[in-house]
Amino acid sequence: MDFGFFEDLLEEKGADKVEVIGEGYRNIWVVAETMAGKLLPATLEAMGQARELADQIGVYVYGVLLRGEGEELGQELVSYGADRVLVVSDPALADYQPEVCVRALADLVGRYRPEIVLMPATALGNDLAPRLAQHLNTGLISHCVKLEMDMSERLLLGTFSVLDGEVYHTVACPEARPQMATLQPGYFRLPYADSYRSGSVQGIDVDLADVTGRLGWGNLSVAVELPPLPLSKARVLVSAGRGMGDASGFALVTRLAEALGGTVAGSRGAFDEGWITEDQIVGIGGQLVAPDLYIACGISGDVYHYFGLQNAKFVVAINRDPEAPIMKVANMAVVGEARQVLPAMLKALGH
């Protein structure tokens, strides 16, 4: 596709008019990230969001593939909503090097002048996007859970969570261009692929001769042993009570905690049974915890226990007695024998 008309359009506007904020900046870009030759779901989510925003303000969506992935991935991006895909192939971009990627993207941004640049907030996006924003001297709204257009000002509004997700802040980047945002994976709808969509995929050369990457990549799968998290800082807690019956019941709790990447805790009853150590007790005389998710298995939850978890953000109680005190304060009360529900949950989680 020939986009020459586009450049003419821009020139016509520029010359003798008053300078308008964002003048000449058009279109929404998604910088795509791939893993083992496939597009990441987070990239597709960003693409879907870009398509929605672009339809609101009537502009094109561009996909940018930085590592020469070629025609097929380009077509895939088109099927998910891109109108045009720029593919940069350069040996310097084979490994991820922040400086080299920044140079390549800054060069493209200078040439094509996108209005909005989106990236997924993955390890790579979190590394690259801030550096690019500083290079382009613009603002970056990171870890967005919601994006919308302020149509009256034609501004991107990014919403992200602060204070551990208790409050959302919304910010905009009124003057500097491009407007940049990273999208928290899992918060945006995954778009449907439409293989009949048409768009152009184009290779593009970027001069990277005078910039060298400084990182040397070694082993890509290192095992890391993290210091154990104190109970008070754990994000997910799976807690056992006497209702688990015996040690084999308690083993289910341990397995669920592993499956959820959480930590095992328990009531004083579980301590009396000898399943947990003293510093794993939640409640008065034990630990005060504030996890995002607390799963109480076979705990009746008298006030001595409940006191320890009143700062928990979300409580799931599994108990056979619907009248147990914890069932009244839990966000989700599961009526059932914990020894039967836990194996089913493990199965539902794919373990």
Place this chain on the structure above:
Amino acid sequence: MRIIVPIKQILDPQGISVRRDKERIFINREEYILDPASKAAIEAALRLTAEAACPVRRHGVLRKEASGAEVIALCMGRPQADDALREALAMGCDSAYLLSDKAFEDADISVTARILAAAIAKLGGADLIVAGRQSGDTGAGQMGPRLAEALDYAQVTDVYAMAVPDGALQATRGWGDGFAAVEARLPIVASVAPQAFPPRYPHGARIMSAYREWTVTVWTASDLDLDEAALSPSLSFRGESFPPPLEVGEVFRGDPADVAQDVVTALKMRKLIA
């Protein structure tokens, strides 16, 4: 080796409660603390210096006089950030600089990066800059890479372990779903994951000295040679909102297998589990 640690002072989250139903934030106790992520960064820096050469034990803490390595804490903030810097000194930093000026009040993260970069340049640069990955309040997670760009240093983010054998940083960083080993020559900016560096408690004697003897140097905008353009923020705040209040008492009953499936789906929808 010279290590600079940019730190941040935040409002103590323990003193804040958020009422989702009232859509308000209540500040019960206005107290400012050293950001936990900054503490982890200081800890990571101090561990490197203790390992860099034969440690000398003084005040009951490993010291690094013999290595010639120094750790400098740097904080941009209001005058009360002095406290955070004294805590950094107490933990084991060698010197502390506070960048405070009326002109810095409006700073967003890009401006803060420029201010810190100007201060680091004035200090004569660094071999290694250790920052926290993401602060405990706004948590944008941008400072490391932005500083690296402003200073034209290499960068590595989300670091879980690191060492500096002769002039190069070897680090283990979060990458994809796992961890990867990376290496780069100094100078470099490393931003560290707080959970990997649980901070030490400062020794009592050092706390006393930090408040009684040692000084925190204060620099203002005129010390840093920054023009007005460098101090104009690019982001503007457009309001806050609250997630819907959590419902209490959703009851699931029935066949364990179905119930378990429903619970897992409901938790996934709320993004409580992956």
